[in-house]
Amino acid sequence: MTRADSRLVQTAVIESKTSHRAILLPKDADELALWRRRHPHYSYWCGLALGGCGNELSDRLYRNKVCHFAHHPNTSCHRTETGVNSADHLFVKSDLSAWAGRHRWGARVSLDGRGAGPGDAVDFRTREDRRHVRFQFRILNHPEWVAARERLKREAAGVDWVFGPGAVHPETMEELYDERGHLLRFRCETEGAARRVRLRAEEPGRSTDWVPLDACAMTPEGLWVPGLGPRRRTGSAEPARRMPGQGSDRPRRSRQQQVEAVREALVKAAGLRTRPTWEVLARTAGEELSELSDAERTRLLTDLDRKVGKSGRPFLPALLRTDGGGTPSYVGPVVEAVGCGFPATAEVLRHWCRREIDRAFAVYGTPPRIPLPRFGINKDGHLVAGDVRSPQPRVILHRESGAFGRDDPQEGRLRKAKEVRGELARARKDKAVRRLAAFLKEAEEVLPHLSRAQSGSLRAEMIEARTWLRSHLTDEVKRAGGPRRRRKVVTSTRQSGKARKAGGAKGGKKRETPAPGTRPRRGTGGG
Structure with missing residues (x-):
């Protein structure tokens, strides 16, 4: 840079x-002044670990704006991250080192810079049990994350990811929810001139509280x-089949109870924007579901909503996926059974x-x-060109018992708002x-029937209209010669728009003009 640094470092x-x-750096002037008195010999640098240039910085104290660091004149720096969170990777590294020291763990903490910069990840490795926490x-795309996980697994006995x-x-x-449940x-x-790390666990439908590192622990697993449930076992072993009447004290549920449990689990998955496998669904909706064959799964999913083809409700079985992320084969017959058509190919089924x-979703x-x-499927089993639209606008509403369709009065209000906005612009x-x-x-x-997002353009046009109207009235007053001679401007469609001429008679009555050759009546002021 050939001029003073104007960035807020x-x-x-x-x-x-x-x-x-x-x-x-403290943003407040008094806090920075106190910091200077406590640490008079500190020097500050645009550190290489921050992706910086390595040049020295000066702290700028201001009373009328935020205090910040600045480069010296005639220095060149291409650092991209300068905000409050731009050094979080160093603060996390510091907290992890102090945490390991307090517990006397033989641990090593390092920065990983394999991606875009030195702050991509922080690695915490314990030497004794060879655990690795990243x-x-x-954010890594899914294939990148899978490759990184496999590489780290080869180097450690176990790997935990904290995002x-x-x-993420x-x-x-989805894969971590399936594998570990959280x-x-x-x-x-x-906190003052530093940033402190906080952790929590998230499960489908709930989360633990944010806690400091000292509340957490490193275990052999x-x-x-705190608040985290038992970890699920990972692996691809098939669940053992139970013989009838053995291995379970719970009575077998009815088909309707199974249907309701599956529907509830799929609705919850949709709310979390996740797609479960059948095994994950069984862990949520009932372990006995894992024993069902593909044909039994098809019949169960068909019973979820046999009228979904004629309604506006989403087809919930579409959320199910295979381990590879595809659509299970037993979902195709369900599409036909509920009246949505029969997909001719797996590709048609996938797109539908x-x-x-x-x-x-x-x-x-939420919200x-x-x-x-919905996409339509023709008699040949292919997607219909374009969308299949209902003859009237419809909206899907969610209740505890499911979803249902109804005519949407809000569509009419939106159309009305659009028409009024256009008329305001034309009238102006x-x-x-x-x-x-x-x-x-x-x-x-x-306006009161629209949300803030829906009413934005109408509000803007109303402001323009009122501004023009005030300006127009001001011009009318000036042309009339001031407020005393202000002409009345009619602003209602019910009024005629013509100003009445004031009568000259007392009491506000109109003055009558006598016909030629007649004598004025008494009291009219004619003579």
């Missing part, structure tokens, strides 16, 4: 450019977080189910959204005061 390292001692900062904000891919999340996450919270997955997600129309362009006032009144009636 909020983090640096202390002592040298190769240091890993990070600092978050704190992942940068930072926005650092949806497919990776997902570990971390975040950093500001891996990293443990992909749309139903999106529809389920929209209906049961719910109006789903896209035509300088039609009365018409503008009338449509402003209509807009005010429609």
Whole structure:
């Protein structure tokens, strides 16, 4: 840079450019002044571990804006991350080192920079039991994560992944839910001039509280977080089949109870935007479901909703997937059985189910959204060109007992808002005061029935209309010669728009003009 650094650099390292001692500069002037008195000999650097240039920084104290670091003049730096969280990987590394030291573990903490920079991940390795915990900062696509996991497994007895904000891919999340039943996450919270790591475990439908590292523990099975349930066993072994009447004290449920349990599990999966395998579904909806054959699974899924083909409800069995992420073969016959058509090929089934997955995520997600129309399947088993749309706008609503379709009055309000917005713009362009006032009144009636997102453009047009109307009235007053001679501008469609002429008689009565040759009546002021 050939001029003063104008960036808001909020983090640096202390002592040298190769240091890993990070600092978050206090933003308040009084706090920074106190920090300077406590640490008068500190020097600050745009550290290499921050992706910086390695040059020295100066701390800038301001009373009228946020305090921050700045480069010296005539220095060149291409550091991309300078915000509050730009040194979180160093703070996490520091916290892990201190945590291991307090427990006297023989552990090694290091930064991993195989990706875009030095802050991609922090690795925590214990020497005695060869456990490995990776704190992942940068999101990896699923194949990248699988490759990294296999590589780390070869180097350690066990690997735990802890993901930072926005650092986990949806497919990776699904696989960890299937494999372990939970997902570990971390975040950093500001404490003075540092950031402290907090952890929690997330399971489908619930999460534990955020806790500091000292509340967690390293066990032979891996990293443990308070509130975390027992870890699921991993492996591909098939569940052992029970002989009738053996191995279970629980009575076998009826078909209707199984159907309700499967529906509830699939609705919950859609709310979490996940796709379970049949084995994961069985762990949630009932272990006896794992014993069902493909034909029995088809019959059970058909009983979920036999009228889904004629309704607007999403096809929940589309959420099921194989271990490879594909659509199970037993789902195809269900599509035909519920009246949605028979997919001719696996590719048609995959595309059709992909749309139903999106529809389920929209209906049961938080917040719910109006789903896209369902794809149609013709008699030849191929997707119909374009979407199959209902003759009237429909919206899918979710209740505890399921989903149902109904005519959507909100669509009418949205159309009305669009029409009123257009009329306001045209009236303003035509300088039609009365018409503008009338449509402003209509807009005010429609506005309370719209959400903030839906009403944004209408609100903007109303502001423009009112601004123009005020400007127009001001011009009218000026042309009339001031407020005392202000002409009355009619703003209602019920009024005629013509100003009445004031009469000259007392009491506000109109003055009568006598006909020629007649004598004025008494009291009219005619003579």
